[in-house]
Amino acid sequence: MHPFNYQRATSPAQAVAAVAPAPSAAFVAGGTSQLDLMKEEVLRPSLLVDVAALPLKTIGALAGGLQLGAGVSNTAAAMHPEVLTRYPVVSEALLAGASTQIRNMASLGGNPLQRTRCPYFRDPAQACNKREPGTGCAALKGINKVHAIFGASAACVATHPSDLAVALAVLDAQVQVVGPAGSRTIAFPDLHRLPGDTPQQDTTLAHGELITSIDLPAFTGRSHYLKVRERASYAFALVSCAVALDMDGKKIKRARVALGGVAHKPWRVPAAEAMLAGKKPSEKLFRAAAEVAFADAKPLEHNAYKIPMGRNLLLRALLETSGLQPLQGPAGTAFAASVGGMGGE
């Protein structure tokens, strides 16, 4: 690991003041993804400002919704009774990700900021515009099995790895940040960006901006997360799907659907969402919506499997969220969120 200096932040404002003037400085909270990338020398910060001990570790009520402090651990958020009962999509996404140890360590603010799992990004010997702008994209003509089918560019075909981000994308969540230019609120779907010709930029955060909380508005509908991975546990999604349905009697009032593992950011599918609004849940409707959701997918050489896999996953997620088909495990658990059997049962 490259040497770096270390400071423990005393307040969010002080942390921002320490990071903002140094282009190679970074915040550290759980560090689970960051230290791994630093060991690979993919990341080489000159200064780490430790925000883990800041008082950002509470979950509280907020205008009918919930305010999740950025320093809350993934475990604490997933197991919080209000999150479990009102926003099971969040608990399911968190518990279907990483391992117990990593969930204990990882923060809510850090989780959506984790970097891509593209193997070419993680290997400093390979060309990667995200790691070193201008060097090219080794994945484009390489083994691109885990790469994007939506929103990619000639410069980058990486996907975003966070499960939590996909869940937050269907909840109208808002991200509170403090930065060198003051504080601001970002609508969650605007936090991440598409690669375009600047894939080195994962998010719309400016350098030195620190997430202080993730705010969930009131939600009384049904929500659910479903994930396919290469093994039963402790793996990143090949394709995942978050669904939030506001119901009006037996009809869907409003549907929000986001796909994970398919793009540089959580991929909302407005055309499918529009198709579902005002309709009564049925397998036929969901099948049609799933078809529409993947209509403009653009597969690479090795990832066309994501299209039928994603269609089937979305169909199943809609059936399970609407109650037409039972969940595979208790709501809010990894068992509900996992496709393909859990724990060898």
Add this chain to the structure above:
Amino acid sequence: MPDESRPPFQVGAHVPNCLLPNGSYLHDLRGQPVILAFAPDEWNPAQAHQSSIFAHLLHAFDGIAVSDDTMAAWYSLDCQGPVAAQFNITDQRTLLLLDEQGILRWQTAIGPGQEPRAGQILAALEALRPIAPVAAREVPITSGGLSRRTFLAATLATAALLLLAGAAEAAATVTPPKHPASMPATPAVATIPITLTINGETHRLEVEPRVALLDALRENLHLTGTKKGCDHGQCGACTVHLDGQSALSCLTLAVMSEGRQITTIEGLAKGATLHPMQAAFVKHDAFQCGYCTPGQIMAATALVQDKQHRSAAEIREAMSGNLCRCAAYPNIIAAIQETQTA
């Protein structure tokens, strides 16, 4: 500092007799090549992987040296110790090669901050060439006349040189590798004094910020029960408890662990009485090689402390961050199941 009035021994000189750490005398080793490697016994934990490779190699070579089919005697020595003082090379990372007659044939020292030079390695091979085979049973393996024994000695010496170079690098300011101009320059990094609370005891140490808790535990504090497996958060072998929750010590910086209650596998047993989870692992034979076991037990003890009764599937899911290459999984599950019902 070396004694200025007494220069180091010159190549070609007979070296003094001295008492080696294993109780034998240097002159008693005549009749075979002898390699003496002097290195600091304190290692920078940031380079801990190098120090442990070095230690293992030296140990392996020490093993060769006492075997019947001895190729060369090999001794790793403290460069601040008495033998280093006799050779007047105190504090210098040095390799000495003595031939069968006890004559110094080659020496090299790597100064703080210096990189190894290819020339030094070639010189090592060259210097070994004149050593005559001494044992009648030895047959020259090449027309160049290198005996098997000499060839091996040369190989060991050059391997050691590279390792010593690593030691020198670890102990001194590292010359930053060349990176593209866009990369930030290496900052001047100071070590930080920290206080860690481990198994209820307070430990004061001074580390670079980049030192992982795992390396601080193993290399600075010699709490080697916590294992280094993948070092990337994928295997769980390094699992400890931070404030009662399982965590990966390989992805935790030591400097970030101040003020937290750290529990390692060494902290579970009460004297000679095993923790119930340890006892259950023994009873159920929940391991084969045992390398992942401390991490498995730390993850398992953290899991069952909420007193919930979990199904086998739930235990598997919760323990999925702990890999067992021997696949003792059914036994691990059985041990945890017994403990949670106890």
